[in-house]
Amino acid sequence: MDTAMLIEKSALVLLLFLISLGVAAYQTYFERKLAAWIQDRVGPDRAGPFGILQPIADGTKMFLKEDFIPAKADKWLFIIGPGISMFTALITSAVVPWGTNINLFGRDISLQVADFNIGILFVFGVVSIGVYGIMIGGWASNNKYSLYGAIRASSQMISYELAMGISAITIVMLSGSLSLNDIVKSQHGMNWNIFYQPVAFFIFFITSLAELNRAPFDLPECESELIGGYHTEYSSMKLGLYLFSEYTSMFVSSAIMAILFFGGYNFPGMDAFSGNTLAILSIAAFALKIFLFIFVIMWIRWTIPRFRFDQLMHLGWKVLIPVAIVNMLITGLVVAWNQGWM
């Protein structure tokens, strides 16, 4: 690896880090505004014009609050819990191809930090360890509501991961590769996977909501039953990190959904452009798709009431997994037929 590549990758990592945090911060603003519109209110409008500085005010408030650790808490685990959550939320963006290659200073720069040949499995690996942040934090708080939140989170994650994996396998079958870059390239132009795999997309979207702990699956932090859920005992920026990691993973998983089913950075009529114009347009197309997903996820939160826990388990195990398996089998048969193996 030569020095120039090292520099450009480091710059890309830093840029992605800042963008993820910035997007997560403004997602909180957007969510509050959206909730306000849906409920016919005004929403935050005091800090700056249209309340645009609200996330900064919130962040400052978080930092200035007292950082409190309960006396009977497991101190180290209590501290690393939010860290793990944030880490797993951020690291997935490393395998996301954000656009076509861009040409800067005479170098062809790939807008993907790591082109892993098993990128999609990496995403699942990170998703599956993401629950540790919540579990460790909830347990270390030494509070029964936190523990309930942690236990709910873990059983929910395990149950929905299966259906998520099975629905994503169909995409791997279609594109014949586990690399996110190849998956995106196989959907050139308007040849998006959603047209071939609507069922898989539907399952993937529902399970993503569950993995994100977003409404209607936000049982680990269900305030009407568990006070604050797993972060009941947290205060100051530790709580901030938990909330932030939820928004960051919302951003990244919207990106993953756009990549797997909506063509990633591809857009119709992209063959008419080339070079840096194409790169910038592709980034814009990708950003638009991510924005739409974030909007839909928020829209669902303010529309649909929360599930009961047994309904959640029923949906996961008895509806989503069988449907996903049948969908996978049908896809397998069709792919085998098309390839002439049957």
Add this chain to the structure above:
Amino acid sequence: MSLQMISVILGSLTIASALMVILSKHPIRSVIYLVITFFFISAMYILMNAQFLAIVNMIVYAGAIMVLFLFVLMLLNLNKEMEPETTRMSLFSAIIAGGTLFLVMITALRDTFQYGKGYSAVKVPEAGLVENLGNLLFSKYLVPFEISSILFIAAMVGAVLLAKREKQVID
């Protein structure tokens, strides 16, 4: 040289965290150290260019099985007072069982020193990639692969049966 260095460092970290699994006082911490051990083992796989194995190890062991372990331990809430008394009998049988396992491992190690000299997985750099692994699993090792999947189904059916029976008792 640097590859060897990394593998030595990784190996000692793996052993250190594995030791912490049995040395930590609290079961929850033991599980967390076990998760860290799995991460180091995954890193070893990546070093041998077996990326698929590394990620699957992470998803299945660190991501699913250990979460269930942690889940059960959190529900049980084990602590010092609840620790069962170790009788001399159980101590004795534990020593014998551990010693037998140790013997098996030493034999395996001896074999490695005798026949495994100069062999390294890195020599076949593409061996661990998904395509080659899949080709091998579905051609050369098809029978063992299918048999192991039957074993999994048997275990799953057994688990479902156990859960069902308990429900009937409650009714």
